Amino acid sequence: MDESNERAGRACGPVLTSVRMTDEGVTKLPEQGVSWPELRAEMLTRGQHDANWREGKTAVYVFNAGDDVTQVQKEAYALYQSENGLGPAAFPSLHHMELDVVRMGLTLLHGDADATGNMTSGGTDSITMAVKAARDFHRSMAGDDHRQRNIVIPQSAHPAFDKASTLMDLEVRRVPIRSDHLADVTAMSDAADDDTVMIVGSAPSFPFGLIDPIVELSDLAQERGLWLHVDACVGGYIAPFVRMNGAPIPPFDFELPGVSSMSADLHKYGYCAKGASTVLFRSEELRSHMVFDHRLWPGGRMVTPTLAGTRPGGAISAAWAVMHYLGEAGYRTKHRQVTDARESIEAGVGELGFEVLGSPQLGLVAFSHPDLDVFAIYKQMYRRGWITALVTDPPALHLMLSPFHAEVTHTYLADLSDSVAVVRGGDTERVTEARYS
Ligand SMILES: *Cc1c(COP(=O)(O)O)cnc(C)c1O
Numbered sequence: 001m002d003e004s005n006e007r008a009g010r011a012c013g014p015v016l017t018s019v020r021m022t023d024e025g026v027t028k029l030p031e032q033g034v035s036w037p038e039l040r041a042e043m044l045t046r047g048q049h050d051a052n053w054r055e056g057k058t059a060v061y062v063f064n065a066g067d068d069v070t071q072v073q074k075e076a077y078a079l080y081q082s083e084n085g086l087g088p089a090a091f092p093s094l095h096h097m098e099l100d101v102v103r104m105g106l107t108l109l110h111g112d113a114d115a116t117g118n119m120t121s122g123g124t125d126s127i128t129m130a131v132k133a134a135r136d137f138h139r140s141m142a143g144d145d146h147r148q149r150n151i152v153i154p155q156s157a158h159p160a161f162d163k164a165s166t167l168m169d170l171e172v173r174r175v176p177i178r179s180d181h182l183a184d185v186t187a188m189s190d191a192a193d194d195d196t197v198m199i200v201g202s203a204p205s206f207p208f209g210l211i212d213p214i215v216e217l218s219d220l221a222q223e224r225g226l227w228l229h230v231d232a233c234v235g236g237y238i239a240p241f242v243r244m245n246g247a248p249i250p251p252f253d254f255e256l257p258g259v260s261s262m263s264a265d266l267h268k269y270g271y272c273a274k275g276a277s278t279v280l281f282r283s284e285e286l287r288s289h290m291v292f293d294h295r296l297w298p299g300g301r302m303v304t305p306t307l308a309g310t311r312p313g314g315a316i317s318a319a320w321a322v323m324h325y326l327g328e329a330g331y332r333t334k335h336r337q338v339t340d341a342r343e344s345i346e347a348g349v350g351e352l353g354f355e356v357l358g359s360p361q362l363g364l365v366a367f368s369h370p371d372l373d374v375f376a377i378y379k380q381m382y383r384r385g386w387i388t389a390l391v392t393d394p395p396a397l398h399l400m401l402s403p404f405h406a407e408v409t410h411t412y413l414a415d416l417s418d419s420v421a422v423v424r425g426g427d428t429e430r431v432t433e434a435r436y437s
Contacts, residue, residue: 052387198229236278
């Protein structure tokens with residue numbers, strides 16, 4: 001990999017800088033249009049320095065469920081890519097596809113007859129809208145008296161909660177987690193007060209891939225009348241199937257009476273096209289606090305359930321198509337490949353002296369090393385073409401596995417063995433702080 005690749009690397013410094021007008025090599029609007037074949041060729045060339053995910057060498061950002069699923073995503077997206085989910089009356093097709101998708105999600109996550117929800121553009125959108133609903137619900141109960149409200153989240157929760165809180169002027173109380181990397185329910189209970197609009201558990205957390213003690217959080221929520229959000233962004237569309245496959249996944253969803261809302265991303269382990277997530281609520285009463293209903297402008301009444309105005313029809317139609325294409329049996333098969341891959345990785349890294357953090361059950365796994373610098377090992381893996389994530393506390397390598405990875409665990413472990421040997425041999429060049437999403 002060359003230096004420009006280095007810049008694209010997850011763990012190799014800032015990547016999302018903005019353009020400056022003096023930058024060279026950044027194009028202006030061409031005076032005359034360029035033909036599509038020419039553009040297409042250039043676009044493919046531009047992709048040559050991207051992460052090599054098609055060969056399975058990327059275990060973050062991308063979910064590779066096979067070429068057939070990718071084709072369904074693309075064609076189903078293209079069928080409705082011009083339509084707009086903002087107009088349910090104009091596009092009843094999309095409206096009903098969204099209803100179907102949400103209902104499929106709610107069924108998997110034990111929503112009862114009152115449960116409801118919407119599709120959003122992604123996990124951050126789902127979380128932001130759940131926080132908004134919880135805040136406005138709290139206002140409706142306690143009065144909008146400009147008090148400083150807060151959310152109480154485990155240290156391992158996703159930064160989307162901080163982003164949402166910044167937008168809504170909420171205080172974030174990040175509570176230290178237990179030594180087993182799970183949410184500390186007692187400490188969260190101590191951190192919550194009358195101004196707490198939401199408490200959060202992850203199923204699972206991104207850094208550790210471990211499911212927080214949601215049963216205890218649900219009990220706490222019920223005892224204290226708190227809104228519990230379960231962030232199942234990365235777990236919502238895999239955990240139910242892994243349970244069907246026989247793993248003892250503990251209750252983590254609307255089955256628990258204290259759970260008020262959930263986020264579950266279709267564009268992760270739902271294997272749908274990007275731009276698709278679900279935000280789900282125990283009841284329409286709770287969801288109603290999310291919806292924005294506006295008429296004080298000359299354009300007429302506009303009702304938007306989520307942050308977006310225009311909602312890309314393709315993200316909805318692709319999600320609908322992939323879910324129907326795979327069905328329960330398809331998801332169970334794909335997710336079996338994921339958990340098989342995770343089990344091979346766990347066994348292999350154990351032989352190399354790593355320690356897996358906790359007992360992951362889904363598709364994420366993190367592992368630390370008792371005496372080697374994992375940031376140096378990452379550097380070696382990166383040189384061998386791998387782009388994965390890192391955990392900083394404790395320092396650990398991190399993988400988010402796809403079905404396709406079942407075919408490349410041996411390559412990964414062979415490269416990891418070489419990398420360990422190089423680092424043991426004294427090459428301690430390391431990557432710096434990772435970026436997380
Ligand atoms: C990915 C993820 C999110 C954020 O989802 P985006 O689709 O990237 O916005 C939130 N929480 C968890 C646990 C995640 O893994």
